[in-house]
Amino acid sequence: MRVELPVPAASYFSPQHVGALISGRDSERPFPRQTATTPPFPDILNWQLALGAALVNVQIPLLLGQLVEIVAKYTREHVGSFVTESRSLGTRLLVLYGIQGLLTFGYLVLLSHIGERMAVDMRRALFSSLLRQDIAFFDAKKTGQLVSRLTTDVQEFKSSFKLVISQGLRSCTQVAGCLVSLSMLSPRLTLLLMVATPALMGVGTLMGSGLRKLSRQCQEQIARATGVADEALGNVRTVRAFAMEQREEERYGAELDACRCKAEELGRGIALFQGLSNIAFNCMVLGTLFIGGSLVAGQQLTGGDLMSFLVASQTVQRSMANISILFGQVVRGLSAGTRVFEYMALHPCIPLSGGCCIPREQLRGSVTFQNVCFSYPCRPGFEVLRDFTLTLPPGKIVALVGQSGGGKTTVASLLERFYDPTAGTVMLDGRDLRTLDPSWLRGQVVGFISQEPVLFGTSIMENIRFGKLDASDEEVYAAAREANAHEFISSFPEGYHTIVGERGTTLSGGQKQRLAIARALIKQPTVLILDEATSALDAESERVVQEALDRASTGRTVLVIAHRLSTVRAAHRIVVMAKGRVWEAGTHEELLKKGGLYAELIRRQALDAPLASASPLGGKPKDPRSHQHKF
Numbered sequence: 037m038r039v040e041l042p043v044p045a046a047s048y049f050s051p052q053h054v055g056a057l058i059s060g061r062d063s064e065r066p067f068p069r070q071t072a073t074t075p076p077f078p079d080i081l082n083w084q085l086a087l088g089a090a091l092v093n094v095q096i097p098l099l100l101g102q103l104v105e106i107v108a109k110y111t112r113e114h115v116g117s118f119v120t121e122s123r124s125l126g127t128r129l130l131v132l133y134g135i136q137g138l139l140t141f142g143y144l145v146l147l148s149h150i151g152e153r154m155a156v157d158m159r160r161a162l163f164s165s166l167l168r169q170d171i172a173f174f175d176a177k178k179t180g181q182l183v184s185r186l187t188t189d190v191q192e193f194k195s196s197f198k199l200v201i202s203q204g205l206r207s208c209t210q211v212a213g214c215l216v217s218l219s220m221l222s223p224r225l226t227l228l229l230m231v232a233t234p235a236l237m238g239v240g241t242l243m244g245s246g247l248r249k250l251s252r253q254c255q256e257q258i259a260r261a262t263g264v265a266d267e268a269l270g271n272v273r274t275v276r277a278f279a280m281e282q283r284e285e286e287r288y289g290a291e292l293d294a295c296r297c298k299a300e301e302l303g304r305g306i307a308l309f310q311g312l313s314n315i316a317f318n319c320m321v322l323g324t325l326f327i328g329g330s331l332v333a334g335q336q337l338t339g340g341d342l343m344s345f346l347v348a349s350q351t352v353q354r355s356m357a358n359i360s361i362l363f364g365q366v367v368r369g370l371s372a373g374t375r376v377f378e379y380m381a382l383h384p385c386i387p388l389s390g391g392c393c394i395p396r397e398q399l400r401g402s403v404t405f406q407n408v409c410f411s412y413p414c415r416p417g418f419e420v421l422r423d424f425t426l427t428l429p430p431g432k433i434v435a436l437v438g439q440s441g442g443g444k445t446t447v448a449s450l451l452e453r454f455y456d457p458t459a460g461t462v463m464l465d466g467r468d469l470r471t472l473d474p475s476w477l478r479g480q481v482v483g484f485i486s487q488e489p490v491l492f493g494t495s496i497m498e499n500i501r502f503g504k505l506d507a508s509d510e511e512v513y514a515a516a517r518e519a520n521a522h523e524f525i526s527s528f529p530e531g532y533h534t535i536v537g538e539r540g541t542t543l544s545g546g547q548k549q550r551l552a553i554a555r556a557l558i559k560q561p562t563v564l565i566l567d568e569a570t571s572a573l574d575a576e577s578e579r580v581v582q583e584a585l586d587r588a589s590t591g592r593t594v595l596v597i598a599h600r601l602s603t604v605r606a607a608h609r610i611v612v613m614a615k616g617r618v619w620e621a622g623t624h625e626e627l628l629k630k631g632g633l634y635a636e637l638i639r640r641q642a643l644d645a646p647l648a649s650a651s652p653l654g655g656k657p658k659d660p661r662s663h664q665h666k667f
């Protein structure tokens with residue numbers, strides 16, 4: 037059974053108003069639906085209560101009518117021909133209603149146009165600003181938070197803006213206008229209205245803020261439940277592989293139950309609020325009628341004036357309720373806007389491009405790390421690199437090996453200028469990277485191939501072209517051939533137009549890696565970084581990928597990061613990293629002869645290999661000699 041909250045009831049506060057007051061959303065934005073399982077009895081109770089409330093509601097106008105009858109008895113002698121007088125009045129009212137309808141239509145269309153354009157512009161500017169932020173910024177933020185600023189916060193700000201224009205202006209004008217005309221009708225009644233209405237509004241606002249808090253908790257709980265669902269669905273392969281469907285169902289179910297509890301609590305709060313507001317405002321109508329009636333009886337007010345007063349006072353009350361709702365919405369809208377503008381105003385420490393030089397001379401591809409120290413900005417006290425010095429000679433292959441967490445990938449990140457060193461310099465052909473245009477460096481000089489290639493859910497052609505947007509089809513084919521990918525791509529019915537699925541899920545690991553190599557090669561980088569590029573592959577895929585990498589490495593400066601030492605023994609230079617600095621360096625033979633850390637690592641891996649190959653699942657050849665590649 038679905039229960040949608042909040043359940044609005046016909047009352048002085050319209051459903052939209054109450055929804056807006058509680059949730060802080062405008063009426064045009066649907067309240068997020070919460071689905072909850074409830075026992076059957078509240079359903080029956082619900083319609084009985086609704087029927088009862090409707091019947092009571094029907095009685096009220098009848099009683100009011102009888103009351104007006106009593107008032108009218110005193111004024112009957114002043115009434116002329118009702119039909120004649122009401123005809124022209126009715127016509128004027130109809131014309132006014134028509135004009136009001138047209139004006140409302142006009143300004144709402146205009147407002148929607150302005151609001152939507154504003155939201156699109158804000159999202160575009162925010163997205164662009166986010167894409168330009170430093171990598172360190174993303175280390176410290178959750179993707180969900182950033183997406184929420186793009187969606188929820190912009191939406192909140194737009195809604196507030198529209199609400200302020202559409203209802204704020206109208207409500208304020210209505211309150212001012214009606215109060216003037218009411219005070220002309222009856223200053224005493226106006227005084228009563230001006231004292232009672234704000235007092236009631238104050239109580240309503242207090243209750244509303246409590247309900248808003250509940251609503252926020254409700255939203256947070258929904259976000260938690262959505263997070264669980266998102267995680268499970270996003271990692272469905274892992275869930276399936278571990279047969280964890282039942283556990284995930286239970287986890288999601290528990291979060292949903294918590295949602296239901298909160299939503300029911302909120303529902304009870306809304307019900308109480310609506311019930312009390314009904315009583316309060318109906319009492320006000322009654323009070324106005326009694327006091328107004330006595331004024332009519334004392335010839336101080338006409339029956340018509342009293343009716344006008346009633347209608348106008350209702351308008352004032354509605355408008356003031358609107359303003360109090362608006363106030364909360366504006367506060368929320370402003371804080372959402374602040375969150376959006378805060379990110380828009382952020383300036384990255386490492387700009388994407390511009391202002392820096394692009395060398396005119398032919399690049400040789402010599403890279404030097406000179407006494408580099410580095411700590412990640414989100415962990416300032418933890419030094420990953422300490423006085424790290426390393427040279428990558430042009431056209432040579434340098435392998436970086438060492439213990440896990442030793443800082444190898446960090447070295448690659450500094451070379452791509454994802455971060456700047458805290459001390460020391462990284463140089464390309466003798467120029468400090470900080471003096472070079474970062475987008476030129478990343479787009480044309482440095483190519484990066486990681487252990488887990490990330491593809492986009494578009495075609496193979498577009499994925500390869502991601503490396504060079506203006507590449508011709510021939511360039512794409514050539515890069516694919518160089519990466520040993522052309523053959524498998526051509527075997528697909530759609531060839532280069534095959535859609536690879538989200539993150540490339542429709543391809544094997546080896547195929548994805550070859551596409552990533554083609555994507556890196558298409559820009560013809562001078563410096564190539566291979567970060568464990570083959571470690572996630574099986575023996576056969578590794579052979580094909582390694583062949584492509586060997587070819588791609590020819591004539592380039594290459595930094596290879598590897599765990600399996602057998603894959604790098606042919607490198608021109610092997611650098612062993614430990615404790616954030618270069619521990620030892622040399623060729624494979626030199627390092628073996630030295631008998632240091634490298635020799636120890638080789639010995640350990642050789643010991644591990646027979647154990648692994650003895651495993652019934654150990655498909656990969658573990659003999660180090662079987663992995664001898666060009667580097």
Ligand SMILES: Nc1ncnc2c1ncn2[C@@H]1O[C@H](COP(=O)(O)OP(=O)(O)OP(=O)(O)O)[C@@H](O)[C@H]1O
Pocket residue numbers: 175412414415420439440441442443444445446447
């Ligand atoms: N984005 C980051 N923010 C904060 N600390 C990080 C970040 N990335 C890595 N580190 C930390 O920096 C240290 C070096 O990590 P790095 O990834 O460079 O090591 P590695 O030698 O490449 O490891 P592995 O061989 O396991 O891939 C680790 O202690 C790691 O926890």
